[in-house]
Amino acid sequence: MSDQKDILKNLKTSSIDRRLSIAKASFLAGTRWATSNATSFFSSEKDKEKKRKQVLREQARYLVSEIGKLKGSIVKIGQMMALYGEHFLPREVTEELNTLNNQTIALDWDSIYPHLKNELGSKILDLEIDPNPIGTASLAQVHRAKRKSDNLDIVLKIQYPGVANAIDSDMNLFKQMLKLTHLLPQTREFDQWFEEVREMMHREVDYHLEAQTTQRFAHYLKDDSRYVVPTVIDDYCSSQVLCMTFESGISVNSPDVLTLSQERRNLIGEAALEIAVNELFVWGEMQTDPNFGNYLVRLAEKSDEQDQIVLLDFGAIRQFDKDLLSVAHDLILAGYDHDLDKMVLAMRGYSFFEQIPANIKPDMAKVFLIATEPFSSLKNNPDIPEGIMDEEDRYDWKLSHLHNRVMQRASKSMASRYFSIPPKEFMFISRKFIGAYTFMTVIDAKTNLRNMITRLN
Known part of the structure; x- marks a missing residue:
């Protein structure tokens, strides 16, 4: 971080500063949208659609660059919209919002130190801080x-x-920005999903x-040497400082x-998947942010x-009600058995x-x-494509x-419109397992995964 161009001297934290920045960006983007519509008025439908997608991408790229300059919660809101907004926002928008994950500019130490000193008081003298x-x-x-x-x-x-x-x-500004730039459905x-993001943001801070x-997850895993959870040092924690x-x-x-x-990679993978299974079926609470930055391998x-x-990070934890967990449990077991009738029965009650x-x-x-295929076995599931599962399952x-394959099957399904906007709880679970798949x-x-699943019976 020695390169000064990668350091922010201060943050625009006042609502006036941030409103002006977003208002300016939204106005310019809205003007470009109107101009684009006017210039393509006499174009063919195919050319209009091509132009529409091009402008969408340009709109999103411009707004993402403006959001990145503000840092703070509005960037995190954009990141969450990229992660979970695929069911609501055009692909061109979510792809550009995903680049916000690369916004890693640090705040200058001279700007953050007074804030840290104010939070810790005289205890800051106990520490030697880089x-x-x-x-x-x-x-x-x-x-x-x-x-x-x-x-x-x-x-x-x-x-x-x-x-x-x-x-x-910032939430209101972000919504207004999407509306003014014609990116908001x-x-x-x-609207319901947007309010869920608002609640998630408040939990994050x-x-x-x-x-x-x-501390609770450390207790869950205290007897399993495959995992390391940092120890919280209460003496140096505050409402805006977490010490571990x-x-x-x-x-x-x-x-x-x-x-x-x-063999070693297999064991690491099994450990990562077992966390997800325990979160959902044993503990009833899940780390919903699958970002690789939340994990390290020792x-x-x-x-x-x-190994x-x-x-590392427990700020995006979400708890689930028993009814949902019961349904998810039954769906997984139906997938293990690869039984269509059981899968249909598992949907009852939700x-x-x-x-x-x-x-x-x-x-x-x-x-x-198809989605639960990894939880099955060759004995139970003859539909597993050749070569994907070995004789040891x-x-x-x-x-x-x-x-x-799941996305292709869903798009061809008669139920495709129900997959377009699933319940927000299923979005979290789906995103978690997409993260696990990527891992x-x-x-x-x-x-x-047979041993993990048979334990759930």
């Missing part, structure tokens, strides 16, 4: 430090000043809640991980040790499925049978092209 962050994000940046009394290695996750108070106004479902959640032990590791897509033996140094997954006509449910069930995620594909793992 002014160069080891990680940056839209809502916070992370600095490594040592506690002087015992040289304990810790990290301080420091929330940017003003972002928590700006969430509601006018639907009741979108609640560091007391994140500390409690981190520093935990070493390397990124999931590091060459050192990708060149491990197949490689074993000795032959009698095992570990370091779990309001979303109850509104679907009975004659369409079998078609929807066929989509779910290890599933080859990379070879499977599972996500594409497995990146490390080229081959996993047997």
Whole structure:
């Protein structure tokens, strides 16, 4: 972070500054939209559609560049819309919003230090803090430090000043921006989803809640040596500072991980999937952000040790009600048995499925049978494509092209319109397992999920 062009001197945290920035961007983008419509008035329908998509992409690219300059909660809102907005927003928009994940500009230490000192008071004197962050994000940046009394290695996750108070106004600004630039779908479902994002944002900046959640997951996993959860250091936590032990590791897509033996990559993959299964079916709460930055891999140094997954971020935890968990449980078990009738029966009792006509449910069930394919076995499922599962029921995620196959089947299904905007709870679960699929594909793992599933019976 020594290159000064990659450092922000300050944040535009006042509502007036941010409103002016967004209003200006929205006005310019709206003007360009109107101009584009006027110039294509006499074009053919094919040319109009081509022009429309081109302008959509240009609109989104311009607005993303403006949002990136503001940092703070409006960037995080954009990231969430990219992650979960695929059911509402045009593909051209979500693709551009995805580039917000590359917005990693740090806030200058001289600007963030007074904020940190105000949060910790005299306790800041206990610490020797590296002014160069080891990680940056839209809502916070992370600095490594040592506690002087015992040289304990810790990290301080420091929330940017003003972002928590700006969430509601930023949410309204973002919605207004989408509306003015003709990127916003006018639907009741979108409004409901938008309010869900608002609640998620408020949970993300609640560091007391994140500390409690981190401690709870540490308790869940305390007897399983495959996982590392940082220890929360309460003495240096506040409403806008989260202090935890520093935990070493390397990124999931590091060459050192990708060149491990197949057996070691398989074990890492199984551990990652078991977390998702436990979250959904045992603990009833799930880390809904599948970003690889939330995980590290700690490689074993000795032959009698095992590789570990370091779990870093518990700010995007979502809890689920028992009815939904029961339905999800039954859907997975029906997939394990590869039984169409069981899959249809598993849909009973949940309001979303109850509104679907009975004659369409079998078609929807066929989509779910493909989606749950990794949880099945060669004995139970003769429809698994050749070569994707071996004689030990290890599933080859990379070879499977599972996500594409599910999407293709869903698009051809009579129930396709019900897949277009599923319940928000299913969006979270779906996104979690898409993240798991990506994890497995990146490390080229081959996993047997039979033991995990049979435990659920």
